[in-house]
Amino acid sequence: MTTSNPATLVVVVPDEVPAAVLASATTLSRYLGISGTFVPQFWTKASPWQRHHLVDPRRCGKQKVAAGGQLRYLDLAGMRHAVAMSASIRHHQWLEVTKGTKHATPWHVWLGKHTADPAKNPLKRVKAEYQAQPRVLAMAAHNAGFGPVFATADLEAFQAGSHAYATYCALRAVCGEALITADGTRLAADGPEMAKHIAYLGEAHAHLESLDRRQRIVAITT
Structure with a gap:
């Protein structure tokens, strides 16, 4: 988010x-x-x-x-x-934390559903559905216990792979x-x-x- x-x-x-x-x-x-x-x-x-x-x-x-x-x-x-070096290490840790979880849909997609049809997709519901994704839950659980290491706003970048994430962070x-x-x-x-x-x-x-x-x-x- x-x-x-x-x-x-x-x-x-x-x-x-x-x-x-x-x-x-x-x-x-x-x-x-x-x-x-x-x-x-x-x-x-x-x-x-x-x-x-x-x-x-x-x-x-x-x-x-x-x-x-x-x-x-x-x-x-x-x-x-x-x-980039620090981001590569963080991505490796992220892989361990999210191991076994499926690819998650980033927040902007859920928000887009709400914006396109607020009546059909109320904000409260799309937030709950976004947060209920196992991969997002895994990141949130880690952050709750060990600090905000994995920004959920960077979900799409994390899922793009280690090199893409490191380059993204560096730039x-x-x-x-x-x-x-x-x-x-x-x-x-x-x-x-x-x-x-x-x-x-x-x-x-x-x-x-x-x-x-x-x-x-x-x-x-x-």
């Missing part, structure tokens, strides 16, 4: 935006009209004397992170690799739920299906890879 977690928006900062604008999310909002809060999610490889090129730099355990900065000072490749960590290019174009999935999210992530990742390494990006939650 969908969650109330805030969405992460990656903004490619136009060259003409002064560095002072990135001092806070408030000034960024006034300048670009994009409201949100900086989220320090990008790994960095900047040395101490290069910190002024980063946005909201800080340390998370042993890892240096920032909400953004010039691409040449961000370690997006290392970040993707680490997230999502870098690209967020939407990306705004330097010319103001907004890239985002145009539906809840995993195929549409993958299409967005592929387009967003390709765009980030095409940018000059001096280009600035910043991540905000909306």
Whole structure:
């Protein structure tokens, strides 16, 4: 099912935006009209004397992170690799937890049934039918006892296989739920299906890879 977690928006900062604008999310909002809060999610490889090129730099355990900065000072490749490795381990654990259960229908399909015919498919009933699926029950039971390890919102990605799930997680960590290019174009999935999210992530990742390494990006939650 969908969650109330805030969405992460990656903004490619136009060259003409002064560095002072990135001092806070408030000034960024006034300048670009994009409201949100900086989220320090990008790994960095900047040395101490290069910190002024980063946005909201800080340390998370042993890892240096920032909400953004010039691409040449961000370690997006290392970040993707680490997230993919972690996701692969999580997928292996998921296979053990859901062993013996059948393929489950993701929440967006059930919600679509309700939206198409609320009288025939009331929301309370479709929620119950979705949650009653053995695979969803197995995930929910594990989460109840050991913490929210397996997001049911990622059911479709889990069922796509280990490599697909790892790639999906790695790209999502870098690209967020939407990306705004330097010319103001907004890239985002145009539906809840995993195929549409993958299409967005592929387009967003390709765009980030095409940018000059001096280009600035910043991540905000909306």
